[in-house]
Amino acid sequence: MASQEIREYPAWVLASGKDxxxxxxxxxxxxxxxxxxxxxxxxxxxxYLPRWLVGWFQAASEMHDSHAVPIxxxxxxxxxxxxRVFAFAMETRDAYAxxxxxxxxxxxxxxxxxxxxxxKLPSEAATLNSDRTLQPERRQSxxxxxxxxxxxxxxxxxxxxxxxxxxxxxxGFDLRGIYEPLQVTEYVPGAxxxxxxxxxxxxHSLRKLSVAIQLSDPADYDGGELELFYGFEPDRAVRALGxxxxxxxxxxxxxxxxxxGVRRSLVGWVSGPPFR
Ligand SMILES: O=C(O)CCC(=O)C(=O)O
Numbered sequence: 001m002a003s004q005e006i007r008e009y010p011a012w013v014l015a016s017g018k019d020x021x022x023x024x025x026x027x028x029x030x031x032x033x034x035x036x037x038x039x040x041x042x043x044x045x046x047x048y049l050p051r052w053l054v055g056w057f058q059a060a061s062e063m064h065d066s067h068a069v070p071i072x073x074x075x076x077x078x079x080x081x082x083x084r085v086f087a088f089a090m091e092t093r094d095a096y097a098x099x100x101x102x103x104x105x106x107x108x109x110x111x112x113x114x115x116x117x118x119x120k121l122p123s124e125a126a127t128l129n130s131d132r133t134l135q136p137e138r139r140q141s142x143x144x145x146x147x148x149x150x151x152x153x154x155x156x157x158x159x160x161x162x163x164x165x166x167x168x169x170x171x172g173f174d175l176r177g178i179y180e181p182l183q184v185t186e187y188v189p190g191a192x193x194x195x196x197x198x199x200x201x202x203x204h205s206l207r208k209l210s211v212a213i214q215l216s217d218p219a220d221y222d223g224g225e226l227e228l229f230y231g232f233e234p235d236r237a238v239r240a241l242g243x244x245x246x247x248x249x250x251x252x253x254x255x256x257x258x259x260x261g262v263r264r265s266l267v268g269w270v271s272g273p274p275f276r
Contacts, residue, residue, distance in 0.1 A: 221261030
């Protein structure tokens with residue numbers, strides 16, 4: 001039936017509430033197209049929408065369109081498509097940065113305290129993903145886990161402070177807290193961690209900001225560069241002991257193979273409801 005057809009109209013049809021071809025379109029059919037909203041399009045074509053809802057949609061769109069920059073399209077005037085995409089008010093984060101760097105986030109003494117606490121903990125081979133698979137071709141190192149306890153709470157507080165600051169200044173993510181133990185990673189010669197994101201399926205879908213703090217003196221090892229990829233080429237993290245990096249958990253990063261000595265790092269993840 002003609003009224004059931006999904007027709008490919010430019011997106012402004014919904015925006016303006018005007019039908020470019022009033023003879024054949026049904027008022028209850030909302031037709032979206034050129035922005036590839038195929039999901040919405042299919043959904044809307046399958047359901048009956050009450051007239052009041054359609055009217056509300058159109059009124060909301062028209063209110064927005066009064067601010068839209070009109071562009072000429074033949075003999076019609078239509079709102080620009082860019083304006084159309086931003087149909088509802090959204091705030092941009094102009095201060096967004098793919099990575100926040102903190103000099104001396106931990107003092108030498110604090111690093112020593114963390115290493116002393118960690119020495120007593122069992123060490124295990126580092127795994128990948130939330131199902132914790134061993135993939136030595138992608139990651140080789142050992143890890144120890146610092147759980148929240150009286151002796152460790154100051155470390156969690158320190159990590160939270162860093163992340164809270166970075167989040168307020170840069171990201172504005174909806175964060176709820178540190179839901180995983182902190183990881184102390186040890187890289188001996190040959191150890192490395194290939195390009196990866198900390199974000200992913202399962203529990204990792206809640207990870208939003210990652211923190212990595214250098215626990216080794218740069219003179220004590222070679223290689224073991226922490227690199228982040230968010231532009232056109234990798235960026236190297238500052239190696240100085242106590243330096244912290246905070247970055248969105250979806251940013252690609254890696255640790256190149258250590259060629260001499262031992263590199264240690266403290267890594268944490270701050271979580272919140274999945275990105276939406
Ligand atoms: O050792 C580091 O600095 C970073 C480790 C890392 O990328 C991770 O554990 O996800």
